Amino acid sequence: MQRSSKLAGACVVVAMTLQLAFAGPPKAIEYVNPVAYRITQTIEVTNHDVSPLASLELNLPIPQEFREQRVQGVRIVGDDPFRLVDREGLGLAVRSFCVANAVPRPGESKSLSVSYKLICKEIRTDAEVLADREYRYDTSSAEYKLYTRAEELIEADDPEIKAVADGIRSGTTHPYWFARKAYDYVIDHTEYASPSPGMGARRCLKEGKADCGWYAALFVALCRAGGIPARPVAGCWATGDNNWHCWAEFLLPGVGWVPADPTVGDTQPDKREFYFGNLDNNRVALIKAYNLSFDTDRGHATLGFMQVGCWHWYRAFGGTGEKISVRFHEVGERAR
Structure with missing residues (x-):
């Protein structure tokens, strides 16, 4: 009976090993x-x-x-x-x-x-995998230049925005952790308010009040000022009437565009962790840009x-x- 028990145990170990082997390494994004x-x-x-x-x-x-x-x-x-x-x-x-x-x-x-x-579809990422990887951007590529530039509403060259980005960068140069600190900064320094004309990343930073479009703009501007390609997403919730919403994405080489929704992360504190790197399947991305x-x-x-x-x-x-x-x-x- 003892030999049979050991044999059964060995079979379980072999089966688990094979299962892990066939499962492959954890996926960074799904x-x-x-x-x-x-x-x-x-x-x-x-x-x-x-x-x-x-x-x-x-x-x-x-x-x-x-x-x-x-x-x-x-x-x-x-x-x-x-x-x-x-x-x-x-x-x-x-x-x-x-x-x-x-x-x-x-x-x-x-x-x-x-x-x-x-x-x-839902977007799901493995934070540990993303945080452990090393990333190198091709800073000469058209894509990198496009998504790190300053533009209307996303004033990545604004001195105050650059100062905040420099402060984040002094603590980390890892793209994933930089984006995470930018996400936390926007949440910790912004209060949700009704839409206001003439807003943008600069005014969001100065006034500390914004709607979802300017939460996203400030996050994108901070990432771009820190050399991390990022873009806003103008869209809506997939159900209801006039249910408009905006969020953002940042680019990690070899992974792709990773979502971040600082507005929901702020207004629903229990979902703060989820909405950095993950996204629900109840929204429509209309345009991933603020200027056309x-x-x-x-x-x-x-x-x-x-x-x-x-x-x-x-x-x-x-x-x-x-x-x-x-x-x-x-x-x-x-x-x-």
Whole structure:
């Protein structure tokens, strides 16, 4: 009986060893638990008294495919809509550009909508694996330069932002730990507040109050100032009405883009650890940038923050009136 027990024990050890061997090393990042949603985003403009209206431009973002999301069956409804691709590949948009007889007269409206099915996955990372690795950036690459530059709303060259980044860097040069300290800094020094016009990373740092878009902007700016490629994500929660949200990502060579959501990490303290390096499967990444530029002669070539969409109009020379209203609407639900 004793020999049989030893033999059984040995078999268990062998089986566990084989299981570990076949399992392989732990994965740094995984995309799991896909969930399907249906999303519709609309912009509607009503002309109340402008006559005549010379032109009207409506713009909406179109989500791209990433490792954590797939986009299917995109349907666009509007007057002569056409797609636009950012010059640097940062995002996609659809535009309806109305002139002459196509513009709405007083009392009329024009709308543009985008609907699609989206498959969203959770992002899960192994913190120990990420923290143990060594990372080397190709600082001469176009990607590195793109995602470490200063730009509108992400003022990575601001002296005060650089000073904070230098302070973080004096404690660690490891990209993962730098990003973690930047994430903690934003949470510890920012209080959630309603959206305010004219915000950005600089004002978020100075005022210490921001909504999700500027939490993300400050995190990205700190990472970029410290030499860590990072980008904001403008999107929405996948269920509900007008449930807008922003978060961020930083790049680790050999791993890819790692998520960070300092807003939820701050407003839900019990989830602070989770939302550095991990992400739920209940959100839509609309555009992973805050500034877009297009090659087009039909409407504006440069668009700013494009989360909900944007619009422009011009009254004809000698025309009258000035009242035009806009309504943005987004709705998402689980797909059956």
